[in-house]
Amino acid sequence: MGGFMIELQRGQILTRRIWLKSSVSLLFASGMVARAAEPAVLRVGFIANYVPFSFLKNDGRLAGFDVDTVEALLASLGMQMQAVTARYGRLRELAKAGQIDMVGNQLLMLAENRSLFEFVRPYAFNSLVCVQHEDDERDFLSLDDFVGRRLGVLRNSGMEAQARGALGPSVVGYDHTDQALAALGKKQIDAVLEESLIVEYLLERDGLPLKVGAPFTAPQKQGLAVVRGNPLLSKKLSESIPTLTRSPEFRQISSRWFGYDVSKPRVSHVTADEL
Incomplete structure (x- = not known):
């Protein structure tokens, strides 16, 4: 019989294909082959009672436009969200202590915020x-x-x-x-x-x-805030924002909360598409 063979104690003949299949099964069973990596989990802080962006409903569930948007953004990157809610001052403390990875609300790009966070490309216009x-x-x-x-x-x-x-x-x-x-x-x-x-x-x-x-003012410069020290995450999120805002999912999220696509500037209740 041609090909590679192994003779077992009981006289059974094992072909190369069967032997490889059996060997791989044994490796998995013994934990010698790494399992597929679990999705990365990001600790995302949200400002409490910040209607309609992030707030707790009567049943205790977290809801809001920013919550839905960030969850969709992370899902598109194969990531999961672990939400943390607190007042903004407390979120800053958690960020300094390394207990959250980012703030899931779009923050103003002020000097005091830039000292602690790296900003992600904005997904909504606000003025x-x-x-x-x-x-x-x-x-x-x-x-x-x-x-x-x-x-x-x-x-x-x-x-x-x-x-x-x-x-x-x-x-x-x-x-x-x-x-x-x-x-x-x-x-x-x-x-x-x-x-x-x-x-x-x-x-x-x-x-x-x-x-x-x-x-009353020009649109304010704002964006998701990643705690400094993780430039790769900031870059990955920023690069993914344009794809997200062009997606039907984002348009549905935006329409559900505001009735129009907030990724485009609006003047006196008229969107850029309607001008």
Whole structure:
């Protein structure tokens, strides 16, 4: 009989193919051959109570636009997400301690953030907008236009500090943006300044008699924040963002939360495609 053969104690003849198959099976059984690597797990921090980007639902589950987007992005790279929720200050502490790999919300690319994080290419446009009552025809294009007016802002925010410095006591601070918008709907204040995506989500959700004017500022530079020391992860995520934003999955996520494709800039509720 031609070919390589091994004679067993009982006189059985083992051909090369059967011998190789048996040998490989023994190697797997003994753990000598490495199993396929499990998907990488990234520890992703999300800002708690940051509607509609990341928040806990009544049943305790984490939800939000950023949550869905980051999960889809990591899945496209064969990675899994281990979510951690906390206030932003606590997330910074966790990042410094090496207990999270990245922040799953798009953060402003400020110097204080760049010192701790490497930023990923943005996947959504966001800008500061002025919200007015739907029957208000006035134009508010700068803080100077609010002199003598009651302006609603989010309490303990950078916007509040800037507005109070320019306008003083006429600025009204609110703990939550939806409270400011509700007050505006009742005409208790003249306008609200807030991020465009937050405003658009809340107006759609609550059905208030309000409108969004022209952007108060240019789109803000922001992006996912990877803890410094992992440039390969930052590069891989940035390279994957364009593919994600062109995908039907991202358009579905974006439409579910905001009603349009937020990867494209929007002016006065008109997307770039509609201009």
